[in-house]
Every structure is written in C-alpha cells, then in structure tokens.
Amino acid sequence: MTTSACDSPGLLTVDAVIAQLLAQAIAPTARIRLPLSAASGRVLAEDIVAPHDVPAWANSAMDGYAVAAADLQTPMTSLAIDGRLAAGDGSGSALTPSHARRIFTGAPLPAGADTVVAQEHCLREGDRISIPITTLAANVRAQGEELARGSLVLSAGKRLSANEIALLASLGQAKVSVFQPLRIGLLSTGNELREAGSALAAGQIANANGPGLAALFRGWGFDVINSGIVPDQPAALRSAFRALSSQCDVLISSGGVSVGEEDHLKAVVSELGELALWRVAIQPGKPLAFGRVGQRPWLGLPGNPTSALITAMIIAKPYLRRLQGQQHVQEAAYTLSAEFSWPKAKPRRQYLRASLTNSGGVTLHAQQGSAMLSPACASDGLAMIEAGRSLVAGEPVPFLPYASLLS
Template sequence: MSCDCDSYQQHLLPFTTAYANLIAHAQCSLASETIPLLQATGRILSQAVISPVNVPPHNNSAMDGYAFKFNDLAEHQNLTLVGTALAGHPYSNRINHGECIRIMTGAPIPSSVDTVVMQEMTCATDNVISIKDAHKLKLGANVRQCAEDIALGQTILNQGHTLKAADIGLLASLGIHQITVYQKITVAVLSTGDELVSPGDTLSPGQIYESNRHTLIAYLQQLPVNIVDLGIIKDSKEAIREAFWHADEVADVVISSGGVSVGEADFIKDILNELGEINFWKLAIKPGKPFAYGQLANSHFIGLPGNPVSATVTFEQLALPFIQTLMGTQAKSQTKLLATATSDFKKRPGRFEFQRAIATEQDGKWQVVSVGAQGSGILSSMSRANCYVLLEENSNGAAIGDTVTIALF
C-alpha cells in the first residue's frame, strides 16, 4: 500500500503553532499567599515590590578616611581632627570650618561636611590632618549619596519575577521580612506501559527500566510546584481511566508519557476524549511527533511520547514553557547562537528537528558537532549533549562548514 507522505505531513501541527496554542491556554489564575522571606527562594511574585525605604538611607562614606567641607580647601590645607564616625555610630556634633572627622566605610556623613579623602592621601600629626594632592579631590568625593541605589517608592521587582538568592538579600536590605507570591500549582506525573519496571526492581523478559518519570520529576523539582508521582500505569483502559480520574482531582496539570501514539495499546487518546477533550495531537517535530495537549474536567493534560528522548525534548520545549506561564511567570527561553557545523547533520524536509550536539567556543566563535545517532531511544545522547541544533521544517540538514542555529541547554 502506498503512502502520500506530503499529505501525511500536512496533518502535523507546526511546532510554532503548538507552542503559541499552549501559551494561550496557560492563563494564570492562582491565588496569592504571604510567606517568610527565607522561604521565598524560587517562588514567583504575585505583585510588584515597592521599596519602603531609600538605599542607602543616608549619605555615607565609601572609604576609610576623613570627612570635611570641600570649600575649606581654598583656605585650609591642614584640618583639625575633632571626632570619629563609625558605621552604626554617627558623629552628631557640628563640624566647623577647618575641621574634619575620622570616618569609616559605611558611616553616615554629617550634614556639615560633604567630601571624604581616603586615609592614604593624608598625613596625621597629633590632631592635624594634612591632605596630599588636594587639587585632585572633587566635591562629594568618596560619598555614597542617599537613595543613589534605590529610592523610596521605586519598583524593585515586577509581578511574575522568580525570586533568586540575590533577590532575597535585596529584599532583606529593604527591611522586608515577608513577601507575597503565587500559590504553587500541582503537577501529576505518570508513565504508561506494561513493559516498564521501576529502577531497583528485577527485569523480566521484554521489560525495561522506566526513566521518563524520573527525568520529568527532576525537571519539576527545580520549579516551585507540588509534584504528585502516580507511578507506572498498566496498558489498560480501566487502569488509565482510574489514574486520570485521580490525577484530575489532585492536580492542575497532568503529564503522562507513553500511550499517545497509534499502537493497539495506546489508550490515552481514547480516554482523554472520554473524560475531557483533545486540543491538538501530533506535531511536525522530531523527535516528539506524538505530543498531545487537552483538558480534563479540572486540569490541563499533556501527553508526552514514550521514547525517552522524545519525552525529554517535548517536555523542555513545550510542557515546561506551558507550566512556567501557568505559574505566573514568563516562559524561559534557551540561549540561541550561531555556530559552524564540524560534522554533517542529516535531515529530510517536513519536520522541525532538535538534533543533539556538543558546542564549544573559542575566541568568541562557536563550533558544534553531532553526538552521533539521533534515535529517540538513545537517552545517553541527552546526557552527552550540551545543545540542540535547530533545523527548520524545510531544511535539508547541514554540512560541515555550514552555519547553524544552536540552543544551549
């Protein structure tokens, strides 16, 4: 029986269309919660943070040295030392013309002075301070101005921002001890297949160790989400239906791997039609063609292929951006660069391909070499690679010396 391949490819949804469709369905409607600052790393802001203070809160010294009135230099080359200012212990008396104070880094600048000379540019004899090369000093030298970093009322972090360690320190410096973030979504993960066995169990003839759930959960553990591991589900409509019912009750997103192809035991598409609806199924990408997206009664459904490379690629490129958007933040894009191919990248037109490769950089120029065989079951290629070579639908591949687009992991 002949096959009209061109007609077949026309029924596959382009990658960019599938991506846009997913993002359009990922409307964040999460409630907010206020949590202690020290528990907020990795969480997503549900509202912008406005600074309640100036940073720094007062003019302060950027150096260990001596603080004085700049205009005094016109009449006084030598200054009389009258006191000391330390960080946390400001000098409160008035400083008259021709006088100065010893000042340490971070100490407040008294209102009667405006300039600091570093101690290395001075000579001290008893209580008399002589300034070397006074003509090199400028008004306001070595003084950090009030609010030069952050001003009272300034927007510091925007809604949707994912808090990193440096942000926690920044917020603490503003006196903020608790923060309002989106509540976590719940993601349920399951794999289907009678051939699958959990690592640590004994393999019987025809069985393989299940790896997709472990990959997906490892990715999800890097996100502020609750994870429900539903394990391995047998290839029966009854078992899959029961797993979907349970997942829909406890999760916002249900992710399965396997069972979305066209084999006799691939029941997920039928169950999804029964319990919900399919938005789209089958994409013009490689690896990962049998990707599916739909809705159950209370949750979103993402069906990944069973082959481990296909599952990983489609999770990274489609499921992960969807989840990030649903969480209330922008989908993170991979860094894309141009590189020179140092091996051939074979391809037939028709599908967008993510070929695993190893990129290296020297003197600002990137080169990329294929990891070898690109089969969707060769999971070691994902571990050895550090990038994808992105080959458009109509591309015939790339030869040695060609310029290609790479996306770094």
Template structure:
C-alpha cells in the same frame, strides 16, 4: 491521512491560551520563596541606600579645602558603618568606613590608598579629590514608593535579597500548581526493584519519571506521583480519573501515539476531551492536550530526550503561566557553530551542544531521541529552523539549559 505537522510557535500559542492563571495566593517566608511567582507588587517603603554613604574606607572631606596634593587635615571624627555622623568640622577630615553615612558638609571621599598618616590624628591627602567621588547617593539603588518586584516575577536569589532589603519578611506568591505525574508502559522498571542482570528482555529502567518529577518540583509544582500505569485500558482510565480529582495538570510520558498498546488516548477521551498534536520539532513530535474535568491533560512522547525537550518547550511555559509568570520563554543568543550539520530536516531541530573554550559550540555526536547522555553532556540547545543546514562557523541560536532548568 497523516495529520499535518503544527509549528512549535502555533502550538505554544494555542496551549498558552488554555492556561488561565490559578486562583488564590499564599503568603510565605521570604526565606522559603525561591522559585515562586509573585502574586502582588513589592513597593519599597524606603530609600536604598537610606542616606548618602561611603563606597570606600577612607576620609570624608570638603573638596574646596584640598586645592593641591599634600594637604594635611586634622581628623575630627571616626564614622564606622551603622553609626550616626556629626557635621564635618571646617578644615578637617572624618575617618570613614565603607557603608558609613557621609557627614553633613562633606562632598567627597578620599580612599585610604590616596592618603598617609601625618602625625597624631592628622592625615595627608595625596590626590586632589573630585566632588562626589566614592559617595553612594541615597536612593541610587531604590527610591521610596518604587515597585522593585512586580506581580508575575519569578523569584530567585537576587530578587529575594532585594525583597529583604526593603524589609519584607513575607511575600505573596501564586499557588503552586498541582501536577499528577505517571508513566505508561509494561516495559518500564523502577531502579532498585530489579538488578540489571535480571532485567527481562525488552524492559528498561524508567528514567523519564525521575527527570520529569525533578523538573516539576524545580518549577514550584506540588507533584502527586502515580508511578507506572500498566498498559491496560482499565488501569489507565482509573489512574486518569483519580488524578483529575485534585490536579491542575495531569502529565503522562509515553502512550500518546496510535499503537494498539497506547491506551492513554482512549482513556482520556472516555473521561473528557483530547487532541493529538503532531509538532514540527525534532526530537519530539507527538504531543497530546486535553481536559478531564477541571484538570488539564498533557501527554509527552516516551523517548527520553523527546520527553525532556517537549517538556521544556511546551509544558514549562504552560506551568509558568498557570502561576501568573510573565517571563515564559528563554532568550536565545547567537554563537558560532564549531560543527557542521549538512542534512536539513523538515522539522525545527533542537540540537544538543556544549560551549567550548574558543567561544563556539560543539555538537554531541549522537542526536538520537533516546540518547539521554546528550542532555547530560550538553549545556544548551541549538534552535535550528526547519530546512536549514549548518556550516562550521555559522551563527546559530543557542538556548542555555541553565535558564530552562531553573
């Protein structure tokens, strides 16, 4: 009897239940923290901006002294960014530049374009100002004592800039997951070892190893690459045993079906525990989860697109949770399909698509699980529920690859 297909949501929920955040953290330079997950809240010790400052090059004024257009005021001081402003003398304007502190007494900035010179050290105001215009108030970005970045946030360029803006040169981040990666299959050949014209019948270059290693590294993992393991039980068992010694996760590609040459299942079972799951997704379906000692084990399907997408949907959120991240899954958006998908499938489908200039989605013509060019051509996936057809113009759920690959 074939095992029942499991829904993706149920499989992911169970998988995340096994993912206890890793113990330990480290302090790293803010320069080196891109992609890492914060282990401790970042609390601002200051206001940003620290004081009211000008949003424009222009003149600081008192609105009550400019009732009409054309008022001429003497320029009493010049305030560049980084300088200290003096109180604004009554009946005068202060020349001010973007980012410079607003002088005490001023209540508006007249931008340079709304003024003109009116003789030596005088300025004519061409437009009546409104109170508060072009003034950035102290603390309007960040207030003192505010948690600006929370534990569990994943750090990117904007987050690192904000951390630097409150004076943090070092950040406490979660420990990197240690991942042992290997592929199985005597048919796999490493690029550079055999020329294309010399490839034996049935052999293929090992593409999965390259994209999985890159995906893991982008997610902040320390990768121990075991390469290709021969299709023999003893070799597979030895590789898994060694990988389990110092890994948080063992990740394999291929060898998780029930064929006579698929040795991952018995090898893992001889050393620990293993469940073979049939996930109701397309591409993909076979997936394995188990434990070997303290290491988690996950086995992905061998077809490249199946392996790629199964990693994105199941392995990626698991590894993020190991790091204590709180944002684990992507946020789809509704976009119109500029294609038809007339044949429904009993599995939930993830179709490779690309946004077009008209604001819709085009479909890659070959949705086979072995066609890796679909992942290169596409910039996202349509999450299509089981049993659903798609007509041209229908609204579909789009998940951008840029979010999944970050």
C-alpha cells in the same frame, strides 16, 4: 527535500503550539505568605515597592576621609581631622568647616561633607591630613541612588531566586506573598515499563520518564504527585486520570500518544474531556498532545525518554510557568558559532544535544537518538536548527544551555 510518514504535512510548529498553550493558561489565584527562608523558587504574587530610600542615607563607599569638596582648592590641601565614623555609627555632629573626618566603608556621611577621599590618596601627619583635589561626591553612595522610596522593586510574576531574596531582605521584608505551588499529576504509560530496581523480563525496560520528569518539575518549583506506571489499557488509564484530576492542577503523562494500536491515551482523553492538539514539528518529540481531562489541563509527552524531557523543557515549561503565574516564561537562546555542519535540511525543528567548545562555539554529540539519555549527561545544552534549514560550520546557531532549561 523528501517527506517521510513521520514528517507528514499538517504538523504544528513549536512556536504555534507554545502560543496556543499560553493563550489557554489560566492565571492562578491561590496564594500563601512565606518567610524568605522558604520562598526561593516560588513566584511572587504581589508587587513590591521600596518602603524607604536605598541607601536610606548617604554613606561612604570607601575607607578614607569625608570632606567638603569646596575645601580642596589646591593640590594636597592640609586639613585638621575632627573625628571618626565607622559603619554602624550615627552620622554624628556636622563636619567642622575646613576639616576632614576619618570615615569607613558604609558609615553615614556627616552633615557638611559631600565627598570621600580614599585613604591611599591621602597623607596623614598626626591630627592633620593632606588631601588632593577630588571630584565632588566621589566615593559617596547617595541617598536613594539605588531605589527611591515608593518605587517598584519587583513585579508580581517574578520567580524568586537568591538575588530577589537578598533584595527583599535588604528592604527589611521578612515574609512575602507567593502563588501556591502548582500541583502536577504525573503518570507513565506503557505495558513494558517497570520501576527502577525491579527485575526485568524479556521486553521490559526500567521507567526513566517518571523519575526524570518528576525531578524536572520539582526543579522548576512545582509539587508533583507521581502515580507511577499505568498500563496501556483504557480502563486503567481512565481510573488513573480520574484519581489524579481530583488532586492536581494539571495532568502530565508520558507515552501512549503516538499512532500504534496500543496507544489508547488520546481516545481516553477525548472521552473524559477534550483532545485539543496533537503532533508538533519538533525532533525529537513529534507525538506531543494537549487537551483536558474533565476541567484539568493535560499534556501528553512522548514515550521516548529524551523526547519526553526535551518537549517538557521546550514546550511544557513555558505553559507550566504561566499556569504558576510567572511573568517570564520562555528561555532566551544564545547565538554561538556552529563547529559542525548540518548538510541536510529537516522538515521539523531540531533540538540537538550539544557542548560548548574552548573557542566559544558549539559542537554536537555524536549520538542523537531519541531513546538515548547518556548524550544529555555529556552535553551542555541544546543546539536548535530551524525546519528546512541546513548549516555549515562557522554559521551562527541558537543554543539553549541546560543550566537555564533545568532550573
């Protein structure tokens, strides 16, 4: 296996870089209390314990008849009906011995009853009901079967989605304590960049990184201050960094961290703070850097749009999640069957635009250039091939869906 200048030895592995970043992530302390309607996507800042049993009382899981199972000793036992209970009613009086009570889903089980028989299994004739032999506690939601009073429901560090919001609401909790959203200062570097909608002269391109990364970070629940385009000039970079560092928790730039003569970013960061690491064994996205500007952490993403987005999703995301106080920070890959071959091993871990197939496997998009954005829009996620590995069709390959990477 040959090694090109772009794949020179000494590159840090993706896993090593993520581990270094997580080790340096400082947990947040600032928190706010929000109504549930505003808490989706925020990170829980407190443990939640059940204030009562869930369910709070035994209730029916079916429309049917509440009985005592001990009364059902023979097939199709005939019992008199002593009343009815609907959802929202109290439990009423105790069940009359050797009787049945009409009951509806969600209604509390009356004292003396321990079983519910589904209505379709019964035969009613006037005020009597014939009921088959039924298993004790059938169709009954027991008190506390989901959660016992005082038990841990959600741990601090959990990012709240619709599932958690619904659960908190079911417990009667109208507000919740969450960490203050992380403020990301974003800048795009490059003399060639112009904002979308501007007229382009020869050699100029529209800035895709600024809008794309801002949308990505906001989709993860962070606040973004986008300072736009900064030219590849040391003075302009210093000024932009100083302004952003006074407003933000973390600084993220795209471009200017490669080895070209116009890549001044690393020198400026070293001057204003510290350059802690540079260059990762990932493709696309090798020229990724990390350090600090003053006391603010800084991530330098590559300038190629696809490289910037992929390194943000794979490397920046777990770090930013940890800075936000989130407990779970890395995405789990699915193992699928490769419906493609990768005959030549590469010295860097590959993240390839890929799509799911009808047979449950994964296939690659025909275009994998790091400056190409359209393949991502035509793909379902990223297939991952480890450094030094080749692949033949039919072998397992890890797959990271965009559905999880983008949310």
